[in-house]
Amino acid sequence: MELKVINQPAASCTTGRCPTKDPVGTSDHLSPLPGRVLEKVNNHPCFSEGAHHYYARMHVAVAPACNIQCHYCNRKFDCANESRPGVVSELLDPDQAVKKALAVAAEIPQTSVVGIAGPGDPLANPERTFSTFRGLKKHAPDIKLCVSTNGLQLPQHVDELVKHNIGHVTITINCIDPAIGARIYPWIFWDHQRLRGEKAARILIDQQLKGLEMLVQRDVLVKVNSVMIPGINDQHLKEVSRVVRAKGAFLHNIMPLIARPEHGTYYGLTGQRGPTEAELIALQETCSGNMKVMRHCRQCRADAVGLLGEDRGAEFAMDELENKELDYKIAMEKRAVVHEVIERQRTKQRQTRLINGFLKSELTPLRYKTSMYAPVRMAVATRGENVINEHFGQAREFLIYEASSDGVRFLGYRKTDLYCSGPDSCGDSATALRNTIRTLQGCKVVLCAKIGFEPWSELEAAGILPNGEHAMEPIEEAVMEVYRELIEKGALSPRDALYKGII
Ligand code: CLF
Ligand code: SF4
Numbered sequence: 455m456e457l458k459v460i461n462q463p464a465a466s467c468t469t470g471r472c473p474t475k476d477p478v479g480t481s482d483h484l485s486p487l488p489g490r491v492l493e494k495v496n497n498h499p500c501f502s503e504g505a506h507h508y509y510a511r512m513h514v515a516v517a518p519a520c521n522i523q524c525h526y527c528n529r530k531f532d533c534a535n536e537s538r539p540g541v542v543s544e545l546l547d548p549d550q551a552v553k554k555a556l557a558v559a560a561e562i563p564q565t566s567v568v569g570i571a572g573p574g575d576p577l578a579n580p581e582r583t584f585s586t587f588r589g590l591k592k593h594a595p596d597i598k599l600c601v602s603t604n605g606l607q608l609p610q611h612v613d614e615l616v617k618h619n620i621g622h623v624t625i626t627i628n629c630i631d632p633a634i635g636a637r638i639y640p641w642i643f644w645d646h647q648r649l650r651g652e653k654a655a656r657i658l659i660d661q662q663l664k665g666l667e668m669l670v671q672r673d674v675l676v677k678v679n680s681v682m683i684p685g686i687n688d689q690h691l692k693e694v695s696r697v698v699r700a701k702g703a704f705l706h707n708i709m710p711l712i713a714r715p716e717h718g719t720y721y722g723l724t725g726q727r728g729p730t731e732a733e734l735i736a737l738q739e740t741c742s743g744n745m746k747v748m749r750h751c752r753q754c755r756a757d758a759v760g761l762l763g764e765d766r767g768a769e770f771a772m773d774e775l776e777n778k779e780l781d782y783k784i785a786m787e788k789r790a791v792v793h794e795v796i797e798r799q800r801t802k803q804r805q806t807r808l809i810n811g812f813l814k815s816e817l818t819p820l821r822y823k824t825s826m827y828a829p830v831r832m833a834v835a836t837r838g839e840n841v842i843n844e845h846f847g848q849a850r851e852f853l854i855y856e857a858s859s860d861g862v863r864f865l866g867y868r869k870t871d872l873y874c875s876g877p878d879s880c881g882d883s884a885t886a887l888r889n890t891i892r893t894l895q896g897c898k899v900v901l902c903a904k905i906g907f908e909p910w911s912e913l914e915a916a917g918i919l920p921n922g923e924h925a926m927e928p929i930e931e932a933v934m935e936v937y938r939e940l941i942e943k944g945a946l947s948p949r950d951a952l953y954k955g956i957i
Pocket of ligand 2: 526527528574575
Protein backbone atom coordinates (compact mmCIF):
# COMPACT_ATOMS: atom_id res chain seq x y z
CA MET A 455 0.00 0.00 0.00
CA GLU A 456 1.37 3.42 -0.91
CA LEU A 457 1.85 5.71 2.04
CA LYS A 458 0.33 9.13 1.73
CA VAL A 459 2.12 12.35 2.63
CA ILE A 460 0.43 14.13 5.51
CA ASN A 461 1.72 17.62 4.82
CA GLN A 462 4.26 19.58 2.85
CA PRO A 463 7.82 20.52 3.70
CA ALA A 464 8.52 23.86 5.28
CA ALA A 465 11.03 26.31 3.87
CA SER A 466 14.25 24.76 2.73
CA CYS A 467 17.08 24.31 5.22
CA THR A 468 19.69 22.51 3.27
CA THR A 469 22.54 24.89 3.78
CA GLY A 470 21.83 26.72 6.98
CA ARG A 471 22.68 25.09 9.64
CA CYS A 472 4.02 4.44 29.61
CA PRO A 473 1.67 1.83 28.70
CA THR A 474 -1.55 3.68 29.12
CA LYS A 475 -5.22 3.05 29.13
CA ASP A 476 -6.34 6.51 28.12
CA PRO A 477 -6.17 7.59 24.51
CA VAL A 478 -3.38 10.08 24.88
CA GLY A 479 -1.00 8.52 27.34
CA THR A 480 -0.21 8.99 30.98
CA SER A 481 3.43 10.00 31.10
CA ASP A 482 2.62 13.17 33.02
CA HIS A 483 -0.14 11.62 35.11
CA LEU A 484 1.25 11.19 38.58
CA SER A 485 -2.01 11.64 40.42
CA PRO A 486 -2.39 7.98 41.52
CA LEU A 487 0.69 8.42 43.74
CA PRO A 488 0.21 9.32 47.40
CA GLY A 489 0.60 13.07 48.02
CA ARG A 490 3.96 12.92 49.80
CA VAL A 491 5.50 10.79 47.02
CA LEU A 492 3.94 12.96 44.36
CA GLU A 493 5.54 16.00 45.93
CA LYS A 494 8.93 14.26 45.85
CA VAL A 495 8.82 13.14 42.24
CA ASN A 496 6.71 15.81 40.58
CA ASN A 497 9.65 17.98 39.53
CA HIS A 498 12.42 15.38 39.54
CA PRO A 499 13.37 14.81 35.89
CA CYS A 500 14.61 11.25 36.48
CA PHE A 501 12.01 9.95 38.92
CA SER A 502 9.12 11.32 36.84
CA GLU A 503 8.93 10.76 33.10
CA GLY A 504 6.59 13.72 32.74
CA ALA A 505 8.90 16.05 34.67
CA HIS A 506 11.83 15.39 32.36
CA HIS A 507 10.22 17.48 29.63
CA TYR A 508 10.34 20.57 31.86
CA TYR A 509 12.87 20.31 34.65
CA ALA A 510 16.64 20.20 34.52
CA ARG A 511 19.18 18.35 36.64
CA MET A 512 22.76 19.08 37.30
CA HIS A 513 25.60 16.78 38.36
CA VAL A 514 28.61 18.00 40.27
CA ALA A 515 31.67 15.83 39.78
CA VAL A 516 33.20 15.82 43.25
CA ALA A 517 33.76 12.09 43.81
CA PRO A 518 36.90 10.79 42.08
CA ALA A 519 37.53 7.50 43.91
CA CYS A 520 35.70 4.22 43.69
CA ASN A 521 35.66 1.22 45.97
CA ILE A 522 34.78 -1.42 43.41
CA GLN A 523 35.65 -2.21 39.82
CA CYS A 524 32.97 -2.85 37.19
CA HIS A 525 33.91 -4.51 33.93
CA TYR A 526 32.11 -1.72 32.05
CA CYS A 527 34.03 1.12 33.66
CA ASN A 528 37.31 2.80 32.94
CA ARG A 529 38.25 5.32 35.64
CA LYS A 530 39.24 7.84 33.00
CA PHE A 531 35.60 7.93 31.93
CA ASP A 532 32.34 8.87 33.63
CA CYS A 533 30.76 6.45 36.05
CA ALA A 534 28.79 4.04 33.92
CA ASN A 535 26.28 3.74 36.76
CA GLU A 536 24.91 7.04 35.63
CA SER A 537 26.64 8.22 32.54
CA ARG A 538 27.73 7.51 29.07
CA PRO A 539 31.43 7.13 28.64
CA GLY A 540 33.17 10.47 28.25
CA VAL A 541 35.74 12.19 30.38
CA VAL A 542 34.60 14.48 33.16
CA SER A 543 35.92 17.79 31.99
CA GLU A 544 36.46 19.18 35.49
CA LEU A 545 36.76 17.49 38.82
CA LEU A 546 35.52 19.94 41.46
CA ASP A 547 36.21 20.41 45.13
CA PRO A 548 33.10 20.89 47.29
CA ASP A 549 33.35 24.70 47.37
CA GLN A 550 33.68 24.86 43.62
CA ALA A 551 30.83 22.41 43.22
CA VAL A 552 28.52 24.52 45.36
CA LYS A 553 29.50 27.65 43.49
CA LYS A 554 28.95 26.01 40.13
CA ALA A 555 25.62 24.47 41.11
CA LEU A 556 24.33 27.81 42.38
CA ALA A 557 25.46 29.56 39.20
CA VAL A 558 23.78 26.93 37.03
CA ALA A 559 20.58 26.98 39.06
CA ALA A 560 20.49 30.78 38.71
CA GLU A 561 21.11 30.67 34.97
CA ILE A 562 18.85 27.67 34.26
CA PRO A 563 15.90 28.23 36.60
CA GLN A 564 14.28 24.98 35.44
CA THR A 565 16.92 23.24 37.55
CA SER A 566 15.14 21.28 40.25
CA VAL A 567 17.77 18.78 41.37
CA VAL A 568 21.50 18.59 41.93
CA GLY A 569 22.98 15.11 41.99
CA ILE A 570 26.34 13.56 42.74
CA ALA A 571 26.98 10.66 40.44
CA GLY A 572 30.70 10.33 40.05
CA PRO A 573 33.01 10.15 38.33
CA GLY A 574 33.73 7.50 41.02
CA ASP A 575 31.34 6.56 43.80
CA PRO A 576 29.92 9.39 45.95
CA LEU A 577 29.92 7.26 49.10
CA ALA A 578 33.53 6.22 48.57
CA ASN A 579 34.21 9.97 48.91
CA PRO A 580 31.88 10.81 51.80
CA GLU A 581 33.59 13.98 53.05
CA ARG A 582 33.55 15.60 49.63
CA THR A 583 29.99 14.43 48.95
CA PHE A 584 28.44 15.57 52.22
CA SER A 585 30.37 18.80 52.32
CA THR A 586 28.90 19.63 48.90
CA PHE A 587 25.40 18.76 50.04
CA ARG A 588 25.80 20.95 53.14
CA GLY A 589 26.72 23.96 51.02
CA LEU A 590 23.83 23.40 48.66
CA LYS A 591 21.32 22.98 51.45
CA LYS A 592 22.45 26.24 52.97
CA HIS A 593 22.29 28.40 49.85
CA ALA A 594 19.60 26.70 47.75
CA PRO A 595 17.17 24.89 50.06
CA ASP A 596 14.61 24.68 47.25
CA ILE A 597 16.82 22.36 45.18
CA LYS A 598 16.36 18.62 45.58
CA LEU A 599 19.48 16.63 46.37
CA CYS A 600 20.19 13.31 44.77
CA VAL A 601 22.94 10.73 44.91
CA SER A 602 23.82 7.68 42.88
CA THR A 603 25.94 4.90 44.36
CA ASN A 604 27.14 1.37 43.78
CA GLY A 605 25.84 0.66 47.30
CA LEU A 606 28.93 -0.88 48.87
CA GLN A 607 29.14 1.80 51.58
CA LEU A 608 25.45 2.63 51.59
CA PRO A 609 24.24 1.15 54.90
CA GLN A 610 26.98 3.00 56.78
CA HIS A 611 25.82 6.31 55.31
CA VAL A 612 22.04 6.05 55.47
CA ASP A 613 21.83 8.19 58.63
CA GLU A 614 24.01 10.85 57.08
CA LEU A 615 21.98 10.84 53.86
CA VAL A 616 18.76 11.30 55.81
CA LYS A 617 20.35 13.99 57.96
CA HIS A 618 21.29 15.92 54.84
CA ASN A 619 17.75 15.60 53.55
CA ILE A 620 18.70 13.55 50.48
CA GLY A 621 15.28 12.53 49.24
CA HIS A 622 16.35 10.49 46.20
CA VAL A 623 18.96 7.78 46.00
CA THR A 624 19.93 5.59 43.08
CA ILE A 625 21.62 2.24 43.68
CA THR A 626 23.12 0.36 40.77
CA ILE A 627 22.19 -3.29 41.25
CA ASN A 628 23.17 -5.43 38.30
CA CYS A 629 22.46 -8.80 39.90
CA ILE A 630 21.43 -10.52 43.08
CA ASP A 631 23.30 -13.72 42.27
CA PRO A 632 27.00 -13.66 43.30
CA ALA A 633 27.93 -16.06 40.48
CA ILE A 634 26.68 -13.47 38.00
CA GLY A 635 28.24 -10.68 40.06
CA ALA A 636 31.66 -12.32 39.77
CA ARG A 637 31.37 -11.88 35.99
CA ILE A 638 30.60 -8.17 36.35
CA TYR A 639 32.82 -7.05 39.25
CA PRO A 640 36.45 -8.20 39.21
CA TRP A 641 37.03 -6.84 42.72
CA ILE A 642 35.72 -4.76 45.57
CA PHE A 643 37.66 -2.94 48.27
CA TRP A 644 36.23 -3.97 51.60
CA ASP A 645 37.54 -3.84 55.13
CA HIS A 646 41.00 -2.68 53.94
CA GLN A 647 41.31 -5.57 51.51
CA ARG A 648 40.78 -6.20 47.86
CA LEU A 649 38.33 -9.09 47.52
CA ARG A 650 37.54 -10.98 44.34
CA GLY A 651 35.12 -13.51 42.90
CA GLU A 652 31.77 -14.60 44.34
CA LYS A 653 32.74 -13.67 47.87
CA ALA A 654 33.23 -10.05 46.80
CA ALA A 655 30.01 -10.01 44.78
CA ARG A 656 28.07 -11.47 47.71
CA ILE A 657 29.24 -8.67 50.01
CA LEU A 658 28.38 -6.02 47.44
CA ILE A 659 24.89 -7.45 46.81
CA ASP A 660 24.17 -7.79 50.54
CA GLN A 661 25.19 -4.19 51.12
CA GLN A 662 23.10 -2.94 48.20
CA LEU A 663 19.95 -4.74 49.34
CA LYS A 664 20.47 -3.80 52.97
CA GLY A 665 20.96 -0.15 51.99
CA LEU A 666 17.81 -0.26 49.86
CA GLU A 667 15.73 -1.56 52.77
CA MET A 668 17.16 0.99 55.18
CA LEU A 669 16.43 3.89 52.85
CA VAL A 670 12.89 2.72 52.19
CA GLN A 671 12.31 2.49 55.95
CA ARG A 672 13.43 6.11 56.21
CA ASP A 673 11.04 7.20 53.47
CA VAL A 674 13.77 7.96 50.93
CA LEU A 675 12.76 7.27 47.33
CA VAL A 676 15.06 4.71 45.76
CA LYS A 677 15.63 4.10 42.09
CA VAL A 678 17.54 0.99 41.07
CA ASN A 679 19.73 1.21 38.00
CA SER A 680 20.78 -1.98 36.24
CA VAL A 681 23.14 -2.25 33.31
CA MET A 682 21.81 -4.83 30.85
CA ILE A 683 24.68 -7.06 29.73
CA PRO A 684 23.57 -9.64 27.15
CA GLY A 685 24.64 -13.18 28.00
CA ILE A 686 25.57 -12.16 31.55
CA ASN A 687 22.64 -10.65 33.42
CA ASP A 688 19.93 -10.07 30.80
CA GLN A 689 17.91 -13.14 31.76
CA HIS A 690 18.46 -12.41 35.44
CA LEU A 691 17.26 -8.80 35.56
CA LYS A 692 13.62 -9.78 35.79
CA GLU A 693 14.43 -11.44 39.09
CA VAL A 694 16.39 -8.35 40.18
CA SER A 695 13.33 -6.26 39.36
CA ARG A 696 11.07 -8.54 41.38
CA VAL A 697 13.34 -8.51 44.41
CA VAL A 698 14.02 -4.76 44.48
CA ARG A 699 10.35 -4.04 44.09
CA ALA A 700 9.55 -6.35 46.99
CA LYS A 701 12.08 -4.39 49.03
CA GLY A 702 10.39 -1.08 48.20
CA ALA A 703 12.31 0.43 45.27
CA PHE A 704 10.25 3.10 43.52
CA LEU A 705 11.60 2.77 40.01
CA HIS A 706 13.78 0.41 37.98
CA ASN A 707 16.03 1.89 35.32
CA ILE A 708 17.42 -0.75 32.97
CA MET A 709 20.18 0.80 30.90
CA PRO A 710 21.99 -0.70 27.93
CA LEU A 711 25.64 -1.64 28.36
CA ILE A 712 27.86 0.72 26.39
CA ALA A 713 31.11 -1.07 25.61
CA ARG A 714 33.51 -0.04 22.91
CA PRO A 715 37.19 -0.92 22.59
CA GLU A 716 38.19 2.75 22.62
CA HIS A 717 36.79 3.13 26.14
CA GLY A 718 39.45 0.74 27.38
CA THR A 719 37.03 -1.22 29.57
CA TYR A 720 37.24 -4.98 30.07
CA TYR A 721 33.96 -5.50 28.25
CA GLY A 722 34.94 -3.07 25.51
CA LEU A 723 38.27 -4.80 24.94
CA THR A 724 36.87 -8.32 25.08
CA GLY A 725 34.06 -7.69 22.60
CA GLN A 726 31.14 -7.90 25.02
CA ARG A 727 28.19 -6.48 23.13
CA GLY A 728 25.45 -4.23 24.46
CA PRO A 729 21.76 -5.04 23.92
CA THR A 730 19.89 -4.03 20.80
CA GLU A 731 17.08 -1.53 21.21
CA ALA A 732 14.56 -4.35 20.68
CA GLU A 733 16.18 -6.45 23.43
CA LEU A 734 16.20 -3.50 25.81
CA ILE A 735 12.55 -2.62 25.18
CA ALA A 736 11.52 -6.28 25.52
CA LEU A 737 13.26 -6.54 28.91
CA GLN A 738 11.77 -3.23 30.07
CA GLU A 739 8.35 -4.55 29.06
CA THR A 740 8.90 -7.74 31.02
CA CYS A 741 10.05 -5.86 34.10
CA SER A 742 7.25 -3.30 33.89
CA GLY A 743 4.96 -6.06 35.14
CA ASN A 744 6.98 -6.04 38.36
CA MET A 745 7.35 -2.31 38.85
CA LYS A 746 7.49 1.04 37.11
CA VAL A 747 10.44 1.18 34.74
CA MET A 748 12.34 4.22 33.61
CA ARG A 749 12.63 4.64 29.86
CA HIS A 750 13.88 8.20 29.60
CA CYS A 751 17.35 7.86 31.17
CA ARG A 752 20.06 9.47 29.02
CA GLN A 753 22.99 7.76 30.78
CA CYS A 754 24.33 11.21 31.36
CA ARG A 755 27.78 12.36 32.30
CA ALA A 756 28.87 12.83 35.89
CA ASP A 757 29.07 16.56 35.15
CA ALA A 758 25.90 16.91 33.08
CA VAL A 759 23.90 20.14 33.14
CA GLY A 760 20.45 21.01 31.81
CA LEU A 761 17.44 19.07 30.61
CA LEU A 762 18.10 15.33 30.30
CA GLY A 763 18.25 15.52 26.51
CA GLU A 764 20.78 18.33 26.43
CA ASP A 765 24.17 18.93 27.96
CA ARG A 766 25.00 22.54 28.73
CA GLY A 767 28.04 21.75 30.85
CA ALA A 768 30.41 23.54 28.48
CA GLU A 769 28.63 26.84 29.22
CA PHE A 770 29.70 26.71 32.86
CA ALA A 771 33.48 26.32 33.02
CA MET A 772 34.74 26.81 36.57
CA ASP A 773 37.37 29.42 35.75
CA GLU A 774 34.64 31.71 34.43
CA LEU A 775 32.47 31.17 37.49
CA GLU A 776 35.09 31.65 40.19
CA ASN A 777 34.61 35.40 40.48
CA LYS A 778 30.96 35.59 39.61
CA GLU A 779 28.77 37.33 42.19
CA LEU A 780 25.45 35.66 42.81
CA ASP A 781 22.40 36.72 44.74
CA TYR A 782 21.14 33.34 46.03
CA LYS A 783 17.88 34.77 47.29
CA ILE A 784 16.92 36.38 44.00
CA ALA A 785 17.93 33.23 42.10
CA MET A 786 15.69 31.16 44.36
CA GLU A 787 12.77 33.54 43.89
CA LYS A 788 13.24 33.38 40.13
CA ARG A 789 13.24 29.57 40.25
CA ALA A 790 10.05 29.61 42.28
CA VAL A 791 8.33 31.76 39.66
CA VAL A 792 9.57 29.63 36.77
CA HIS A 793 8.55 26.39 38.50
CA GLU A 794 5.12 27.84 39.17
CA VAL A 795 4.72 28.73 35.50
CA ILE A 796 5.81 25.20 34.53
CA GLU A 797 3.28 23.68 36.90
CA ARG A 798 0.50 25.85 35.49
CA GLN A 799 1.51 24.75 32.00
CA ARG A 800 1.50 21.08 33.04
CA THR A 801 -1.88 21.42 34.71
CA LYS A 802 -3.29 23.03 31.58
CA GLN A 803 -1.86 20.27 29.40
CA ARG A 804 -3.33 17.61 31.69
CA GLN A 805 -6.73 19.28 31.60
CA THR A 806 -6.67 19.62 27.82
CA ARG A 807 -5.63 16.00 27.55
CA LEU A 808 -8.45 14.85 29.78
CA ILE A 809 -11.01 16.94 27.88
CA ASN A 810 -9.69 15.82 24.49
CA GLY A 811 -9.51 12.22 25.57
CA PHE A 812 -13.03 12.37 26.90
CA LEU A 813 -14.49 14.14 23.86
CA LYS A 814 -12.73 11.95 21.36
CA SER A 815 -13.61 8.72 23.10
CA GLU A 816 -17.22 9.93 23.39
CA LEU A 817 -17.62 11.33 19.92
CA THR A 818 -15.63 8.83 17.87
CA PRO A 819 -15.36 5.11 18.42
CA LEU A 820 -11.57 5.49 18.68
CA ARG A 821 -10.83 2.19 20.30
CA TYR A 822 -12.97 0.30 17.82
CA LYS A 823 -11.40 2.06 14.87
CA THR A 824 -7.77 1.89 15.90
CA SER A 825 -7.79 -1.61 17.34
CA MET A 826 -8.01 -2.92 13.81
CA TYR A 827 -4.57 -1.50 13.13
CA ALA A 828 -1.09 -2.40 14.23
CA PRO A 829 0.82 -0.02 16.54
CA VAL A 830 2.92 2.63 14.83
CA ARG A 831 6.23 4.05 16.02
CA MET A 832 6.88 7.76 15.62
CA ALA A 833 9.97 9.85 16.29
CA VAL A 834 9.55 13.30 17.84
CA ALA A 835 11.95 16.25 17.80
CA THR A 836 11.60 18.32 20.95
CA ARG A 837 13.60 20.77 23.03
CA GLY A 838 11.40 20.19 26.05
CA GLU A 839 8.13 21.44 27.54
CA ASN A 840 6.44 18.31 26.19
CA VAL A 841 5.71 19.93 22.84
CA ILE A 842 7.02 19.43 19.32
CA ASN A 843 9.32 22.41 19.12
CA GLU A 844 12.58 21.30 17.50
CA HIS A 845 13.68 21.68 13.90
CA PHE A 846 14.47 18.30 12.30
CA GLY A 847 17.94 19.45 11.30
CA GLN A 848 18.83 20.58 14.80
CA ALA A 849 17.58 17.60 16.75
CA ARG A 850 20.32 15.88 18.74
CA GLU A 851 17.95 13.13 19.72
CA PHE A 852 14.48 11.91 18.90
CA LEU A 853 11.96 10.65 21.43
CA ILE A 854 10.30 7.46 20.25
CA TYR A 855 6.59 6.94 20.86
CA GLU A 856 4.27 4.13 19.91
CA ALA A 857 0.62 4.84 19.04
CA SER A 858 -1.95 2.07 19.18
CA SER A 859 -5.54 1.43 20.20
CA ASP A 860 -4.33 1.54 23.82
CA GLY A 861 -3.09 5.11 23.40
CA VAL A 862 0.40 6.54 23.21
CA ARG A 863 3.38 5.26 25.09
CA PHE A 864 6.92 6.49 25.36
CA LEU A 865 9.50 3.86 24.37
CA GLY A 866 12.80 5.69 24.72
CA TYR A 867 15.06 7.96 22.76
CA ARG A 868 17.63 7.69 20.01
CA LYS A 869 20.65 9.93 19.70
CA THR A 870 21.64 11.28 16.34
CA ASP A 871 24.48 13.22 14.79
CA LEU A 872 23.36 16.78 14.49
CA TYR A 873 22.20 16.99 10.89
CA CYS A 874 22.32 20.77 10.59
CA SER A 875 24.64 22.74 12.86
CA GLY A 876 25.54 25.70 10.71
CA PRO A 877 27.65 26.53 7.69
CA ASP A 878 30.83 25.03 9.20
CA SER A 879 29.41 21.53 9.11
CA CYS A 880 27.71 21.86 5.76
CA GLY A 881 30.03 19.48 4.01
CA ASP A 882 29.12 16.67 6.37
CA SER A 883 25.39 17.16 6.23
CA ALA A 884 24.71 14.43 3.66
CA THR A 885 26.44 11.79 5.79
CA ALA A 886 24.83 13.10 8.95
CA LEU A 887 21.40 13.01 7.30
CA ARG A 888 21.96 9.43 6.17
CA ASN A 889 22.97 8.50 9.73
CA THR A 890 19.93 10.28 11.15
CA ILE A 891 17.65 8.40 8.79
CA ARG A 892 19.32 5.15 9.80
CA THR A 893 18.74 6.12 13.43
CA LEU A 894 15.02 6.51 12.72
CA GLN A 895 14.68 3.01 11.27
CA GLY A 896 11.43 1.36 12.30
CA CYS A 897 9.60 4.68 12.73
CA LYS A 898 6.81 5.40 10.31
CA VAL A 899 6.59 9.13 11.01
CA VAL A 900 8.91 11.83 12.28
CA LEU A 901 7.24 14.82 13.93
CA CYS A 902 9.17 18.06 14.13
CA ALA A 903 8.60 21.81 14.27
CA LYS A 904 10.09 22.39 10.84
CA ILE A 905 11.97 20.50 8.16
CA GLY A 906 13.75 21.40 4.97
CA PHE A 907 13.05 20.12 1.48
CA GLU A 908 16.11 17.90 1.16
CA PRO A 909 15.68 15.90 4.37
CA TRP A 910 11.97 15.75 3.62
CA SER A 911 12.60 13.99 0.30
CA GLU A 912 15.24 11.68 1.76
CA LEU A 913 12.98 10.67 4.62
CA GLU A 914 10.13 9.93 2.25
CA ALA A 915 12.44 7.87 0.08
CA ALA A 916 13.36 5.88 3.20
CA GLY A 917 9.66 5.24 3.94
CA ILE A 918 9.47 7.66 6.90
CA LEU A 919 6.77 10.32 6.75
CA PRO A 920 8.02 13.77 7.77
CA ASN A 921 5.39 15.84 9.54
CA GLY A 922 5.70 19.48 10.56
CA GLU A 923 1.99 20.14 10.98
CA HIS A 924 1.89 19.73 14.72
CA ALA A 925 4.57 22.24 15.67
CA MET A 926 4.20 23.50 19.26
CA GLU A 927 1.48 20.95 20.03
CA PRO A 928 1.71 18.61 23.04
CA ILE A 929 3.55 15.47 21.96
CA GLU A 930 1.17 12.71 22.93
CA GLU A 931 -1.91 14.39 21.51
CA ALA A 932 -0.07 15.05 18.24
CA VAL A 933 1.16 11.45 18.00
CA MET A 934 -2.38 10.15 18.53
CA GLU A 935 -3.77 12.62 16.03
CA VAL A 936 -1.29 11.52 13.38
CA TYR A 937 -2.15 7.89 14.09
CA ARG A 938 -5.80 8.70 13.46
CA GLU A 939 -4.89 10.59 10.29
CA LEU A 940 -2.89 7.64 9.01
CA ILE A 941 -5.89 5.40 9.53
CA GLU A 942 -8.30 7.88 7.93
CA LYS A 943 -6.02 8.26 4.92
CA GLY A 944 -5.69 4.52 4.48
CA ALA A 945 -1.94 4.61 5.15
CA LEU A 946 -2.06 1.76 7.64
CA SER A 947 -2.76 -1.84 6.83
CA PRO A 948 -5.68 -3.28 8.79
CA ARG A 949 -4.31 -5.59 11.45
CA ASP A 950 -6.64 -8.44 10.48
CA ALA A 951 -5.55 -8.33 6.89
CA LEU A 952 -1.94 -8.32 7.97
CA TYR A 953 -2.48 -11.24 10.26
CA LYS A 954 -4.24 -13.24 7.59
CA GLY A 955 -1.43 -12.58 5.16
CA ILE A 956 -3.78 -10.81 2.74
CA ILE A 957 -1.64 -7.69 2.46
FE1 CLF B 1 21.45 12.65 38.53
FE2 CLF B 1 20.80 10.19 38.72
FE3 CLF B 1 19.86 11.90 40.47
FE4 CLF B 1 19.00 11.92 37.99
S1 CLF B 1 20.71 11.34 36.58
S2 CLF B 1 21.96 11.33 40.23
S3 CLF B 1 18.71 10.27 39.44
S4 CLF B 1 19.66 13.68 39.17
FE5 CLF B 1 18.80 10.51 35.48
FE6 CLF B 1 21.03 10.81 34.17
FE7 CLF B 1 19.68 8.58 33.91
FE8 CLF B 1 20.87 9.13 36.16
S5 CLF B 1 19.01 10.57 33.28
S6 CLF B 1 21.86 8.81 34.20
S7 CLF B 1 18.80 8.35 35.90
FE1 SF4 C 1 33.08 2.76 37.68
FE2 SF4 C 1 30.90 3.50 38.94
FE3 SF4 C 1 31.54 0.86 38.77
FE4 SF4 C 1 32.95 2.52 40.33
S1 SF4 C 1 30.78 1.94 40.56
S2 SF4 C 1 33.77 1.02 38.89
S3 SF4 C 1 32.96 4.42 39.14
S4 SF4 C 1 30.96 2.22 37.10
